[in-house]
Amino acid sequence: MASKNRLDKIVSLSKARGFIFxxxxxxGGLSAVYDYGPLGVELKRKLNQAWWSxxxxxxxxxxxxxxxxxxxxxxxxxxGHVDSFSDPMIDDKQSKMRYRADLLIEEHIAKLHQNGNxxxxxxxxxxxxxxxxxxxxxxxxxxxxxxxxxxxPDSGAFDWTEVRQFNLMFKxxxxxxxxxxxxxxxxxxxxxxGIFVNFVNALxxxxxxxxxxxxxxxxxxxxxxxxxxxxxxxxxFEQMEMQYFVKPGTDSEEYQRWKENRFNWHKNIGIRPxxxxxxxxxxxKLAHYAKEAVDVQYEFPIGWQEVEGIHNRTDxxxxxxxxxxxxxxxxxxxxxxxxxIPYVVETSVGLDRTLLMVLCDAFREEEVPGDKEGSxxxxxxxxxxxxxxxxxxxxxxxxxxxELQDVARKIYEELAEDYKVLYDEKxxxxxxxxxxxxxxxxxxxxxxxxxxxxxxxxxxxRDSMKQExxxxxxxxxxxxxxxxxxxxxxxxxxxx
RNA sequence: GCGGGUGUAACUCAACUGGUAGAGUGUCAGCCUUCCAAGCUGAAUGUUGCGGGUUCGAGUCCCGUCGCCCGCUCCA
Numbered sequence: 001m002a003s004k005n006r007l008d009k010i011v012s013l014s015k016a017r018g019f020i021f022x023x024x025x026x027x028g029g030l031s032a033v034y035d036y037g038p039l040g041v042e043l044k045r046k047l048n049q050a051w052w053s054x055x056x057x058x059x060x061x062x063x064x065x066x067x068x069x070x071x072x073x074x075x076x077x078x079x080g081h082v083d084s085f086s087d088p089m090i091d092d093k094q095s096k097m098r099y100r101a102d103l104l105i106e107e108h109i110a111k112l113h114q115n116g117n118x119x120x121x122x123x124x125x126x127x128x129x130x131x132x133x134x135x136x137x138x139x140x141x142x143x144x145x146x147x148x149x150x151x152x153p154d155s156g157a158f159d160w161t162e163v164r165q166f167n168l169m170f171k172x173x174x175x176x177x178x179x180x181x182x183x184x185x186x187x188x189x190x191x192x193x194g195i196f197v198n199f200v201n202a203l204x205x206x207x208x209x210x211x212x213x214x215x216x217x218x219x220x221x222x223x224x225x226x227x228x229x230x231x232x233x234x235x236x237f238e239q240m241e242m243q244y245f246v247k248p249g250t251d252s253e254e255y256q257r258w259k260e261n262r263f264n265w266h267k268n269i270g271i272r273p274x275x276x277x278x279x280x281x282x283x284x285k286l287a288h289y290a291k292e293a294v295d296v297q298y299e300f301p302i303g304w305q306e307v308e309g310i311h312n313r314t315d316x317x318x319x320x321x322x323x324x325x326x327x328x329x330x331x332x333x334x335x336x337x338x339x340x341i342p343y344v345v346e347t348s349v350g351l352d353r354t355l356l357m358v359l360c361d362a363f364r365e366e367e368v369p370g371d372k373e374g375s376x377x378x379x380x381x382x383x384x385x386x387x388x389x390x391x392x393x394x395x396x397x398x399x400x401x402x403e404l405q406d407v408a409r410k411i412y413e414e415l416a417e418d419y420k421v422l423y424d425e426k427x428x429x430x431x432x433x434x435x436x437x438x439x440x441x442x443x444x445x446x447x448x449x450x451x452x453x454x455x456x457x458x459x460x461x462r463d464s465m466k467q468e469x470x471x472x473x474x475x476x477x478x479x480x481x482x483x484x485x486x487x488x489x490x491x492x493x494x495x496x
Numbered sequence: 497g498c499g500g501g502u503g504u505a506a507c508u509c510a511a512c513u514g515g516u517a518g519a520g521u522g523u524c525a526g527c528c529u530u531c532c533a534a535g536c537u538g539a540a541u542g543u544u545g546c547g548g549g550u551u552c553g554a555g556u557c558c559c560g561u562c563g564c565c566c567g568c569u570c571c572a
Contacts, residue, residue, distance in 0.1 A: 008565095012507070012508090015506080015507085016506075016507060016522080022563080022564090025563095027546095027562090027563095029545090029562080029563045029564080030563085031562090031563070031564090089497080089569070091497080091498055091499095091568085092498095092568095098497080098498070098568045098569055099568085099569075100569065100570090103569095161497095161498080164497075168570075168571085190572080220572080222570090222571075222572090232572095233570095233571075233572085234572095237572065238572090239572060240572090241572090295572095306571080306572070307572075308572075309571090309572065348572060349572070350571095350572035351572085352572085353572060354572095368532080369532095377533075378533095379532085379533085396531095398529095398530055398531065399529060399530065400529090401530095404530095426524095427533085428529070428531090428532080428533075428534060428535095429529090429530090429531045429532065430531070430532030430533060430534075431532080431533045431534085432532085432533095433531080433532050433533085434532065434533045435533080437532095437533095446531065448530060448531075449530060450530085458531075460531080460532085465532070467531075
């Protein structure tokens with residue numbers, strides 16, 4: 001309960017300060033679609049940049065790519081998304097629970113086996129395997145459930161809706177006069193396929209040799225059955241993916257290596273290590289393309305949830321594209337004279353989820369001494385990594401006096417060369433500090449009368465609220481070094 | 497999508513069994529102000545989510561619809 005309030009507060013703050021708005025709000029909103037406001041877009045760009053430089057700039061064998069969102073429809077047949085990304089669902093009218101129709105039947109088959117009714121089990125299995133050949137898949141599955149009188153696991157009732165297909169991919173029309181099935185295309189549900197279909201292009205143009213990787217940041221779209229929990233699960237979201245092509249046999253070792261590498265990235269952007277963990281996928285729950293899979297999870301207010309997935313995708317994708325396109329997806333190793341389809345280790349992180357993680361990890365409500373003697377008030381502050389903060393520094397004249405304003409303006413203009421900074425002279429100084437605390441701004445530079453004498457200003461630290469007096473000319477340098485040496489404070493408990 | 501809950505100013509919430517929509521916070525302007533949401537004065541913002549219905553009269557009752565929250569399935 002307390003933790004639920006925490007997410008609510010973060011949602012409220014996001015809206016109040018301009019991080020995240022609901023899409024099309026004036027029209028009543030669009031479910032599970034969100035817009036990034038003035039502060040949100042700065043934070044998002046900085047995260048995007050942090051990932052891009054960590055992957056492409058700091059690995060000489062990783063190259064970038066920006067593939068189109070629209071792709072040839074066969075891509076999604078080859079990838080398996082057309083088949084496995086649409087689930088036949090059925091609802092129990094009594095218990096109001098929803099099930100996957102095919103899984104219900106499989107459970108039923110298992111039960112038949114248990115009861116020694118192997119003959120019957122085999123028959124049903126055949127019916128299940130051939131569903132879609134008599135009528136539509138949905139109708140065939142429905143018929144099996146009816147004939148076998150499969151009951152609702154939770155209610156024990158036999159009171160079903162029809163079987164309906166939930167296709168997670170968005171479809172759209174290709175061509176202005178589009179008509180018929182041929183012109184239907186999908187809007188990509190993942191960015192990875194854009195990398196796979198460009199594998200040979202990248203190989204031929206970059207002189208890379210296996211092992212090497214292709215990195216890409218881009219939008220993906222999924223019609224989630226249930227899309228909720230703020231920006232955690234959205235219909236339109238942004239992925240930061242890297243596909244690493246390796247020699248078969250070295251895949252597990254590379255998978256381990258990337259697992260560690262990616263975990264460290266999350267720590268490097270300032271997330272408290274105590275809030276991060278791995279979560280291995282059990283073998284029976286692996287996606288259709290994966291041999292090994294692990295999540296990097298963060299402890300959100302809604303519990304431990306996946307932020308990034310690291311998968312050993314084997315040669316599933318390249319193999320499938322070779323088969324469907326008829327084009328060779330092989331790599332020839334000039335040294336060993338070997339020819340093979342590379343295995344792929346994928347790292348795939350949700351940009352929006354990462355942003356939400358940063359907000360959740362940074363959000364604190366602190367008790368600080370109030371204005372009156374002995375009183376206590378709450379300070380809301382986002383203690384995020386200074387390098388990620390939407391606004392790096394606020395520059396204030398202590399009060400509205402021309403001497404102070406002039407100096408503050410000058411410092412503002414100097415800092416604006418390197419950072420996103422804000423000049424503010426309105427209201428009390430305390431109010432200006434607190435407002436920027438909520439924006440996660442790590443530094444505030446204040447020009448006062450004492451400083452005019454000896455060419456100094458005060459720099460106020462967001463996390464500790466402590467001030468230090470530094471010279472006019474040192475401001476940029478102090479910001480730079482503090483940014484570099486910042487570490488998250490993991491000692492204090494979350495405020496609720 | 498199904499079931500349950502819910503919707504009043506930018507935010508938090510008030511408005512009796514149906515009778516003129518309000519407060520605090522925030523925002524903006526002015527004054528004051530030498531370091532942590534201070535003080536004083538003033539201002540702006542609502543077809544009560546949207547659309548219908550009942551009624552002399554609807555924020556309040558009824559129906560529909562949309563969004564949000566919780567559960568079911570899936571996933572970055």
